[in-house]
Amino acid sequence: MHHPFTPLASVPVDPAHARVHEEGWQSWSPSGAYAVDAAPYRPTNDNWATVCYRPGVTVPAGTFQGEGLLALDPGDGSPVRLWAAADPLRSVPSIRLQIRDGRAEVSADGPVTEHSHEGTGGIQAALAAWADGVVQALGLPAPRPAPTVWCSWYEYFTAVTEDDIHENLGAMDTLGLPVDVVQIDDGYQSALGDWLTLSGRFRSRAGLADTIRESGRRAGIWTAPFLVAPDSELAAEHPDWLVRAADGTTPLHAGRNWGHDLHVLDTTHPHAAGYLVDVFATLRAEGYDYFKVDFLYAGAMDGARHSGADALTAYREGIALIRQAIGPDAYLLGCGAPILPSIGLFDAMRVSPDTAPYRDPESGDFSQPGQEAAEFTGVGRQWQHGRFWVNDPDCLMARPAVETRERWAAHVEATGGLMASSDRLLSLDDWGLATTRRLLTAPTRLALEGASQ
Structure with a gap:
């Protein structure tokens, strides 16, 4: 089931200010933005790896990994870069990012699209813009307000x-x-x-x-x-x-x-x-x-x-x-x-x-x-x-x-x-x-x- 990782991009970053957003697999999987020298949250035992993360998927040490979605704010004023599953409803590749010599090396094990986001709002704004594009492409109606x-x-x-x-x-x-x-x-x-x-x-x-x-x-x-x-x-x-x-x-x-x-x-x-x-x-x-x-x-x-x-x-x-x-x-x-x-x-x-x-x-x-x-x-x-x-x-x-x-x-x-x-x-x-x-x-x-x- 697992395919080799293919390089996608090499992006210079400011290590002091760069941030990476990992999107977790499911509701309970940790998701959010980290400084590039931070250790992302990972499963502490095999059972939680199955029940709360992506089953059967492990992430190498020193690696950020998003399931179908990963975003990078290089921290140097350049646009936020985002990589996302090309067809998120049917295929969700793992997307990896490793910092080497002041550069973010990005790879994925399946088809992804790359997006860049200029302007304010940082990673959340880039993710929101990507989501708006998905909603438009799929023709989704606006969600109904929730009852209490x-x-x-x-x-x-x-x-x-x-x-x-x-x-x-x-x-x-x-x-x-x-x-x-x-x-x-x-x-x-x-x-x-x-x-x-x-x-x-x-x-x-x-x-x-x-x-x-x-x-x-x-x-x-x-x-x-x-x-x-x-x-x-x-x-x-x-x-x-x-x-x-x-x-x-x-x-x-x-x-x-x-x-x-x-x-x-x-x-x-x-x-x-x-x-x-x-x-x-x-x-x-x-x-x-x-x-x-x-x-x-x-x-x-x-x-x-x-x-x-x-x-x-x-x-x-x-x-x-x-x-x-x-x-x-x-x-x-x-x-x-x-x-x-x-x-x-x-x-x-x-x-x-x-x-x-x-x-x-x-x-x-x-x-x-x-x-x-x-x-x-x-x-x-x-x-x-x-x-x-x-x-x-x-x-x-x-x-x-x-x-x-x-x-x-x-x-x-x-x-x-x-x-x-x-x-x-x-x-x-x-x-x-x-x-x-x-x-x-x-x-x-x-x-x-x-x-x-």
Whole structure:
């Protein structure tokens, strides 16, 4: 699958002022601008390399690498230079930059186009101009403004219960919070892949959607549509629905999370595709019309598929099946998704790793949950907002137990993107309540303020 790297350019740089932007593979992959003598963020173990970076791709030491997109500000007043995948929806080459003797040596392992950007705004302006060109070439409509959201994840995680949802639904009225969508996150389902089978903590998914809608709000729900747990009913009953490793026999390994290995649904198998459509059509018929689809990287992993389709074709066709099932009006938020191959498919996109109630990723890996990591990559991808989709900076957490909550709230507010609260609302103090109300009242700002870095 991997091709040799071909030289593209040799650019003189001012080492004291030059900056390089690396675009990571997917939502959680570190992305942003670095000084040329900085060490870019890299995976700290093999599992995160699969789950959060580009699977199967390693980067040599002393090398910058963007997946389908890399930009250079030479730092000497000359134009920003940018290299991008020639066909980002179907082929995403790796693009490398190494500094040697005061020059940036750029190479790639597939077809790229080169662009230069004069004027102010630096790398972000160059990236935005490239994105505008992609949007124009593809004829993409402007993204729809995002609804405001309450999400169960960052308070309850997988232990969420139906009663937790009811409590917060009541609190929205008591506290007068302008929440459009109440989104149930991970924990309602019995297993990854068995999306329509409830965990013991939920009584009725359709009944819960009815209650949410009777309150005047929209019902939202989380899935990881391409993931299958080894102990799920789906894996036991339909092993032929799983993407295979290159040997064609063992299931493809998509990393580990939730304490177990992850398999991948092969949506090119007609029966697996039918199942995927049925899951989303069922949820839509029950009244859910806001869908957060997560861990999407799995659908774009190289493997042996029923139809023989390549990974990116299979990925885009899989997302198209979901859109077909939920209809054009439902709101679709991607997460853990390969960035460039997702252009044109989503209303909103998570553009960073997860946030957390703490500042620093525990492992020091900037693909892992932590406010600092989420801010770094969220700022680095601000140019995507209002162009490819509405950026999702991840949820506001404003309860007293959250470290550096003021700084995190300021970041979420500054993005102008999707605004989602993820606290037990009755636990908010005066500051948390006022901040949550203010952020949920601000409409999505799709006009960009030309952020620079």
